[in-house]
Amino acid sequence: MNEEGKSLLEARGLSRHFVVRAGGTIIRKKRIVRAVDDVSLDLRAGRVTAVVGESGSGKSVLARMLARIVAPTSGELVLDGSPVAIKQKRTLAYASKVQLVLQDPFASVNPVHRIRHSLERPLLIHGAAKTDVESLSESVLARVSLDPPSRYLDRYPHELSGGQLQRVSIARALCVKPQVLLADEPISMLDVSVRLGVLNLLRGLCDEERLAVLYITHDIASARYIADEIVVMYAGQVVEQSKGTRLIDEPAHPYTRLLIASVPDPAALTRDQVKGEHAFTGAAVSEGCRFYPRCPHAMEICRTSEPPMSEVGEGHMARCWLHSYTSEVSSGALTVRQRGGTVSKQ
């Protein structure tokens, strides 16, 4: 087992750009979508890192780059201390150390085969002996609390509920004894009532087996529940990041506040003003802050220059001019102090 806190997979300045044809019925211009732009992450043994952002913020592209299914445009990956040759094909060894679990278990577990088949295949590919696969399959089902395992092996996917099937797809990822588990919105297709079961399972694997877990979600409340570190992504960039749940208790970036205000919370009496720009289409190249068109606190500088990532507290970074302006500014409703100062409503 890995030593707690040891870096297992590190991403340094990872970017992925796509060239797409821009809309418009007559003139079709090429446009570059910066789906993921200069993102760095460190996934450590026994830690859950959450990446939070709404649809289109680049979370899945990031996860696929970490799983090496999508090639980065630039950046580096370091697996368990050794640099990864990004330009070359993914090796079987890499695949067995880094496993990806997807959002929809009904789409990711083959519907025509029994559960047995879905588990045996990866075991055999990664070199298990034929005589062992049955007992290995059972032990992996037991690890995801499908009990008794023998009852599930001969079932078909449609005979299981969404929550049970998501456990199967996690079990399948565990077959090859990975060190890093990337879970791309593993609960968003599941019923609210079974989501906690899957979150507790991921947390348990992380604590008991010292896996490094990347938990991707659009629901910041679930990130608070499970994560040791939270990274907020918007339009391909990291806009806020903190250890623990600091960024939820004291959000610095207006986008993080929007994510918090969006969580269904019958107990909350006041809500941040949400200025919706529904036509927003993702990581468009523009100058200034990418959140500028939707930000309720936007200032002139936000339109013209991109804010840098700056420290707002211990282990707490945010990419917002409200927190990195060199002198004291006030923008209507807000008074802001430089670096680490709190944002307070007047």
Added chain:
Amino acid sequence: MSTSSLPRAPHHDVAPSDETALTSAKPESNDLVLEVKDFSVDYGWGERAVRAVRNVDLDVHRSQVLGIAGESGSGKSTLVYAVTRLLRSPAVITGGDARLFLEADKDIGSDARTLDLLGASERELRSIRWSQVSIVLQSALNALNPVLRISAEFDEVLRTHRRDMNRHQRRARAVELLELVGLNEDRLARFPHELSGGQRQRIMIALALALDPQLVIMDEPTTALDVVTQREIIGELRDLRARFGFAMIFITHDLALLVEIADEIAVMYAGTIVERAPAASLHDAPRHPYTLGLLNSSPPLHGEHRELVGIPGSPPDLAQSLVGCSFRARCPYALERCAREAPPLVGIEDGGRMVACWLHDGSPTNLPEPLRRKASPTARDDLAPRAAKEVRS
């Protein structure tokens, strides 16, 4: 007026004749839009039938938002599709009554009337679908025709139901509808694949409102969307409801979300309603262990970190005959009696609360603490929209 003698199973397959339509000239209630009584739906026949909806009672009042909550498979979609007669074989309505109370509608020159939904002819159903009762289906995100521009969808609906409108009027109405849901008119020229999930869902909502219906049914309209888009759409629906005063049935598995939008909530489990209460009371003071479990399934944004368990286990197989309380196997408080007898849905306390749980059969002081809490009467008014306050018309 009882309709229980009407031939029913499997009446969706039999082309109904127009003579079977039962409408009476006068609305029987000024306040109700929809009344469903003792309603049951099976999939299939005989021993192996899946009893998807069992003996459900439901009323929806004018301008009210009724929420229906429950896990997948609890019968929410089956219930509303059967009531509006959209279900096809092998679904069979095995019993019950469903009546729609329509106000006079000057747009189409109709008088106030009561429509027996289960007896109505296909032609009558067509005349009220969309114009009086509209439904946003669970799979709505894929419901738009991929080869049609959005403008064509609006045009089609308006051309069919508003024959007097000319092309320019239809276009103007479409633009107006898009504005209602916060979309720019340039979306009209787009194809569905050029729009985000949230935009497509807004189009579906705009289409549902196109003919000014009296009742709008939304089946999990935000389940496939991220929380930010969900929050925006919920806000828009609240505003639209307040502005136009339509009644709404809002279905979701997310009870926390429902508490924000609904006036009243019915919680479904394994085909039956297990609790029904005003939204705020249900949130503050749940009475059924399943409701409590659903409320404890959303991780909180505030407070100490503590381990939560959700609701371990899964719902029963509806093809098996159920003895006792259907929630028993997952219930942390189950009594010996729960294994033998099914608890009926009965009124408790004042304020029109209903619950189906044996724990409430005895003295309230014997209740487990979490099911004994009092609803806080203060400061909750500005939370869920209360119909009477917001509707301006």
